[in-house]
Amino acid sequence: MSGGDxxxxxxxxxxxxxxxxxxxxxxxxxxxxxxLAELEHHEQLRDRTRAIKExxxxxxxxxxxxxxxxxxxxxxxxHLAADATDxxxxxxxxxxxxxxxxAVKSKSMTTEEIGLNDALEGAGVExxxxxxxxxxxxLADESPSHITAPAIHHSQEEIAALFAERFDLEEPLTDAxxxxxxxxxxxxxxxxxxxxxxxxxxxxxxxxxxxxxVTSEGNARKCVALPPVHIAIAGIxxxxxxxxxxxxxxxxxxRSATGQDLSAYLSLFTPPVDTPVPTFEQPETPIEELSxxxxxxxxxxxxxxxxxxxxxxxKETLYCIRCSACANSCANFQHVGGHAxxxxxxxxGIATGWETGVHGIDSAAQFTDLCTGCTRCVPNCPVKIxxxxxxxxxxxxxxxxxxxxxxDAIYRGLRPTSEAEGISIQRRAIANxxxxxxxxxxxxxxxxxxxxxxxxRLLAEHFFGIDRRRTLPQVTGRRFSRWAADRESVQAPRRSxxxxxxxxxxxxxxxxGKAAVTLLESLxxxxxxxxxxxxxxxxxxxxxxxxxxxRAAQTLDSLRPSLGADSDVVVIEPSELGMFRREYSxxxxxxxxxxAERSYxxxxxxxxxxxxxxxxIETEANGHAIYHPHCQARTLGIETYTTSILxxxxxxxxxxxxxxxxxxxxxxxxxxxxxxxxxxxxxxAEEVEGAEEAVVLASGTSCLDQLTAVTDTEPIHPAVWLAxxx
Amino acid sequence: MSELIDRFxxxxxxxxxxxTVTSSAKLWADLKHVIEPPAITTVSLFDRYDIDAPAxxxxxxxxxLEVAETGVTEASLGIARYGSVILxxxxxxxxLISLYPTRHVxxxxxxxxxxxxxxxxxxxxxxxxxxxxxxxxxxxxSATADMGELVYGAHGPTEVHVLVVNDR
Numbered sequence: 001m002s003g004g005d006x007x008x009x010x011x012x013x014x015x016x017x018x019x020x021x022x023x024x025x026x027x028x029x030x031x032x033x034x035x036l037a038e039l040e041h042h043e044q045l046r047d048r049t050r051a052i053k054e055x056x057x058x059x060x061x062x063x064x065x066x067x068x069x070x071x072x073x074x075x076x077x078x079h080l081a082a083d084a085t086d087x088x089x090x091x092x093x094x095x096x097x098x099x100x101x102x103a104v105k106s107k108s109m110t111t112e113e114i115g116l117n118d119a120l121e122g123a124g125v126e127x128x129x130x131x132x133x134x135x136x137x138x139l140a141d142e143s144p145s146h147i148t149a150p151a152i153h154h155s156q157e158e159i160a161a162l163f164a165e166r167f168d169l170e171e172p173l174t175d176a177x178x179x180x181x182x183x184x185x186x187x188x189x190x191x192x193x194x195x196x197x198x199x200x201x202x203x204x205x206x207x208x209x210x211x212x213x214v215t216s217e218g219n220a221r222k223c224v225a226l227p228p229v230h231i232a233i234a235g236i237x238x239x240x241x242x243x244x245x246x247x248x249x250x251x252x253x254x255r256s257a258t259g260q261d262l263s264a265y266l267s268l269f270t271p272p273v274d275t276p277v278p279t280f281e282q283p284e285t286p287i288e289e290l291s292x293x294x295x296x297x298x299x300x301x302x303x304x305x306x307x308x309x310x311x312x313x314x315k316e317t318l319y320c321i322r323c324s325a326c327a328n329s330c331a332n333f334q335h336v337g338g339h340a341x342x343x344x345x346x347x348x349g350i351a352t353g354w355e356t357g358v359h360g361i362d363s364a365a366q367f368t369d370l371c372t373g374c375t376r377c378v379p380n381c382p383v384k385i386x387x388x389x390x391x392x393x394x395x396x397x398x399x400x401x402x403x404x405x406x407x408d409a410i411y412r413g414l415r416p417t418s419e420a421e422g423i424s425i426q427r428r429a430i431a432n433x434x435x436x437x438x439x440x441x442x443x444x445x446x447x448x449x450x451x452x453x454x455x456x457r458l459l460a461e462h463f464f465g466i467d468r469r470r471t472l473p474q475v476t477g478r479r480f481s482r483w484a485a486d487r488e489s490v491q492a493p494r495r496s497x498x499x500x501x502x503x504x505x506x507x508x509x510x511x512x513g514k515a516a517v518t519l520l521e522s523l524x525x526x527x528x529x530x531x532x533x534x535x536x537x538x539x540x541x542x543x544x545x546x547x548x549x550x551r552a553a554q555t556l557d558s559l560r561p562s563l564g565a566d567s568d569v570v571v572i573e574p575s576e577l578g579m580f581r582r583e584y585s586x587x588x589x590x591x592x593x594x595x596a597e598r599s600y601x602x603x604x605x606x607x608x609x610x611x612x613x614x615x616x617i618e619t620e621a622n623g624h625a626i627y628h629p630h631c632q633a634r635t636l637g638i639e640t641y642t643t644s645i646l647x648x649x650x651x652x653x654x655x656x657x658x659x660x661x662x663x664x665x666x667x668x669x670x671x672x673x674x675x676x677x678x679x680x681x682x683x684x685a686e687e688v689e690g691a692e693e694a695v696v697l698a699s700g701t702s703c704l705d706q707l708t709a710v711t712d713t714e715p716i717h718p719a720v721w722l723a724x725x726x
Numbered sequence: 727m728s729e730l731i732d733r734f735x736x737x738x739x740x741x742x743x744x745x746t747v748t749s750s751a752k753l754w755a756d757l758k759h760v761i762e763p764p765a766i767t768t769v770s771l772f773d774r775y776d777i778d779a780p781a782x783x784x785x786x787x788x789x790x791l792e793v794a795e796t797g798v799t800e801a802s803l804g805i806a807r808y809g810s811v812i813l814x815x816x817x818x819x820x821x822l823i824s825l826y827p828t829r830h831v832x833x834x835x836x837x838x839x840x841x842x843x844x845x846x847x848x849x850x851x852x853x854x855x856x857x858x859x860x861x862x863x864x865x866x867x868s869a870t871a872d873m874g875e876l877v878y879g880a881h882g883p884t885e886v887h888v889l890v891v892n893d894r
Contacts, residue, residue, distance in 0.1 A: 218882025283789025
């Protein structure tokens with residue numbers, strides 16, 4: 001899809017679905033934070049779920065044998081389906097076996113994945129979705145926009161209008177309770193008629209053959225209890241050794257999904273179940289005289305999962321328990337929903353892994369760029385999947401894939417045929433932003449005036465997809481490291497640090513660096529500045545892993561002399577610290593662990609020094625501050641140090657809750673994502689509004705750019721603000 | 727013990743259910759207040775609790791299942807932390823009686839209340855190793871948010887009332 005098409009599609013979805021999606025996802029998101037904060041041993045539970053899933057996927061062949069034996073011993077049948085077509089074949093055989101005419105389903109993304117409803121209808125079977133969200137989707141003939149709340153993109157009014165139209169109602173139903181009653185009574189009749197009930201499975205216990213379903217409406221229970229035949233369809237990754245392993249998953253799942261302690265029903269079925277089969281056509285029959293003859297078929301679906309299991313980088317996808325926390329904690333998803341941030345079936349951050357695995361990489365190609373690598377999903381994933389890394393890897397593979405019409409013709413014409421085959425000029429320009437900044441710095445202020453001219457902006461938009469509505473960074477000729485080189489060092493320092501000069505501090509915001517030096521020196525810390533080497537963040541964000549690895553190695557080399565016993569590295573830009581602490585272990589392995597251990601974000605370091613030397617940073621200032629923490633800082637759990645220092649300095653600090661500012665490095669500059677980026681920025685602006693007297697603070701260079709663009713305030717880096725007070 | 731019961735009931739109410747404490751001697755008197763006729767149950771529940779209550783049909787037909795306002799069943803376990811109950815299915819149709827009527831009244835022996843989920847999971851593990859084929863950990867009434875706001879009473883019961891029997 002071209003950049004223009006992408007922009008149009010996103011704009012349309014922002015208008016039609018954005019509001020409803022945002023309302024629900026942000027409610028889920030806040031609920032999750034509240035519930036998980038109350039949960040003791042949260043991290044240990046995540047470690048346990050992770051360990052169980054790792055082991056289960058490792059031992060999948062044995063577990064498959066075991067579950068087959070258990071289900072067959074219980075009296076059911078197990079079918080292994082290689083792909084969607086194979087699964088359809090199995091279902092057709094079962095349908096024929098029982099002469100089924102009507103099937104009812106409870107919610108299952110796996111059946112969405114294989115297009116089961118169409119296959120059943122093709123075989124002459126009437127199918128009804130009984131989960132109310134899926135029922136809406138079925139009536140509207142749409143695809144789910146969210147993996148747990150499929151109709152999240154519809155407002156109540158739209159649902160009422162849909163029901164009125166589909167059921168020819170004279171007056172639309174006016175409230176949620178009436179809509180629910182109507183759907184319940186319609187679907188109750190369908191479930192009574194049904195020959196087959198189809199469910200998915202959240203978990204399957206291998207040792208007992210138990211199907212575990214986490215639901216709240218009661219429809220899955222009815223789909224199992226009423227029809228005489230039960231088909232459960234699940235991916236092979238759903239198998240866990242035993243019911244005994246459920247505890248950590250159940251403690252985390254509903255909290256992570258909807259912000260509930262538990263969903264209304266955690267159902268365990270070891271089918272065929274012994275509930276008598278009600279015969280609604282013979283209402284006089286006493287329940288105790290009903291037959292308990294039931295059939296059960298378990299269809300275990302591969303559809304690319306074996307290959308995922310063998311894929312070192314994407315294997316983690318199989319640990320996913322489909323809670324949707326990665327979607328709900330994602331600023332992009334919150335604003336545009338799964339119809340943009342999703343492929344054929346799955347949506348949200350982890351969907352890149354699922355779509356690549358089950359539908360192929362082209363399905364992921366259309367949305368993986370919507371992962372900006374902000375990492376807010378990382379601490380929120382109950383099975384600790386590194387979702388940004390999955391997105392990076394898939395982007396890297398797409399970059400290497402032969403062009404197949406994914407890019408504008410203009411880009412294709414310009415693309416060289418070297419190893420950069422497949423990488424758009426937009427990606428390459430962003431990956432090499434350090435060179436652009438250095439060139440602009442050398443020629444500033446001419447370059448700055450020039451880049452703001454209309455012809456240059458039009459060319460930049462045309463060739464690089466840099467949206468002309470964005471203000472470009474104001475590059476300065478007065479580089480931070482040059483300023484620092486001329487300074488005298490502190491006499492008899494307490495400690496020594498080396499500041500890592502990220503390219504934004506170096507070329508665009510040297511005042512951050514100067515303020516950092518001032519604050520550190522005021523606490524008796526000697527400061528040196530390391531050579532300027534781009535950390536690899538820029539190419540990594542574009543999925544250029546090889547180039548990122550080279551830059552990472554160069555950065556590590558440049559900092560290695562500073563990693564002695566009596567020196568630390570101080571980082572100003574939080575996303576660079578994210579590189580050192582998270583991504584470098586992926587790129588460089590254990591070699592980078594010394595850097596990860598010895599580097600600190602500026603305020604983290606200031607706080608530690610204040611604690612260690614029983615000193616403080618005091619100012620004459622007082623008043624109110626609104627502080628927007630950088631997404632990476634929040635993931636690293638270091639934003640509280642900034643708050644503490646600001647409070648120490650006399651401010652009353654209010655922290656924003658936005659997961660990300662929406663600029664996210666280069667994301668907001670890209671023409672195709674400008675509208676989405678601005679929509680996210682406007683949500684952030686709402687948190688800043690109405691505080692005219694407050695000082696607005698943000699640590700990230702992108703966050704500062706975005707806050708400048710979307711508010712009337714003059715946002716400032718907290719170090720710069722502090723240095724000015726002294 | 728009463729502290730555990732209190733916590734169970736508080737958390738049940740926090741999850742949109744309701745509950746009261748009763749005893750074997752007062753059971754029928756208290757049941758009368760919480761059932762809405764027509765009400766159905768199973769014969770073995772009557773036997774176990776030694777109830778003889780003409781207002782509750784212990785041998786319902788399929789037609790009576792469909793029109794029942796109240797279903798009365800027993801829980802095998804209660805979880806104090808969430809006010810949840812474990813409902814086990816069986817050949818008498820407990821699952822149908824729990825699920826179909828609008829109001830679900832649950833008898834819970836106070837000795838079956840455990841502190842937290844891990845104890846419940848270990849009970850479920852044992853139960854499904856033997857003859858139990860259906861266990862539902864139910865927390866409050868059925869619910870949906872799919873129609874634009876939270877509604878209690880989706881496909882399952884709209885109201886849940888637990889009677890904690892304190893001498894059992």
